[in-house]
Amino acid sequence: MLLHGLQTIAPTGEKRFLTGTPKRGKFHLIGDSLTHSQGVYVCEGYATGASLYETYGLPVLVAFDAGNLLPVTQNYHNRFPHIPLTVCADNDRKTPDNPGLSKARAVVACLPKVGLIVPEFPDTAPLHLSDFNDLTALLNSNANKDTTP
Template sequence: MLTACGVDVPAKGKHGACPICGGTDRFHFIDDNHHGDWHCRQCDQPNHGDGLDLVARAKGITILTAAKQVADVLAIPFPEPKPVKEQPRTVKPIAERIAELVAKSIRGESPYLARKGLQCPNQRLLQNSLLLVTQTLDGTITGAQTIKPNGEKRLVSGTQKKGSFILASEIIGTPDTIIITEGYATALTVSQLHHDGTVLSAIDESNLLNVAELVRTQWPESKIILAADNDWHKQGEKDKSGKLKKNVGKIAADKLTELL
């Protein structure tokens, strides 16, 4: 069998050249139990083994590859390793993940808001970034937005933005007036100036209509004020990509006024 695998050995019980390191009589082919047992006086440790070890070391291959070669010689079907079943990832519900982030947060003053002149010492912070929980009108937690000190905004993975908002003031009963802004900083500013209304941040201008429609459905008699950003620019001014700038906030507010 060893010869069929390309490994030359002396007769059983005899000495001869080592298939691994050469020489003339350093190798002893023992094979007492028909397992191809061998011993070599000059091989690096381990300097002994069975026939499978000998095939692997003589040919410079792995034990698994040697086993396949032996199986081919003996015409024995070699079992293919069973594929490891990938365990399905268990994704925690978004509300549970946000609760864990909230538990890790601390209360303090946001550098981002401070740069905008807003003194709000009781904000929820996570690694110095604002952690703003998003929700729906029935109080369901839908995710969160983080805002770094440099103003970089990001939604936590899995956050449902459409129809969700960030509370800037508490909702009590049926509000007489609901003010909807784009970003959270604007919502805080408005809430400090307008103490009688409920203020919601729609996260960005693309979500203004979604939130406004849900508010109108929930409270058809309430007054809705859209405090969209006035993205003013000079006529003919272009953005970084070379396109003419648009007053996106005003366009969105005008469109919402028509629809509502």
């Protein structure tokens, strides 16, 4: 595998690619193989990908943002059409038009054989929680709460 660029994340959460980094269609693989007979996941962010990999043990392609989901998914699907592929959408509930979910649905509309899963949050969950990493953290924090009266 080749290194095509680098993304930094500031303590404030701001994400930046190095100037000149090609991003369209590029991804980061989490796992040791591009293929798995049970399938491969595609998601936006690294933390989301890490949570998916830790939970399911399947390879994950990190596209880095919603706008890159389609190019990454198309490139992968063209190269490995026999491998099941699932887009794991961000559910940007607090953002107008929910771009994470909208872009993920657009991928599935273009590539009907590609699956889609969306994190579903309890009604009481803060609106800033949007992806599978957030959902994993929320579920783990609730599991560790002492509910003894």
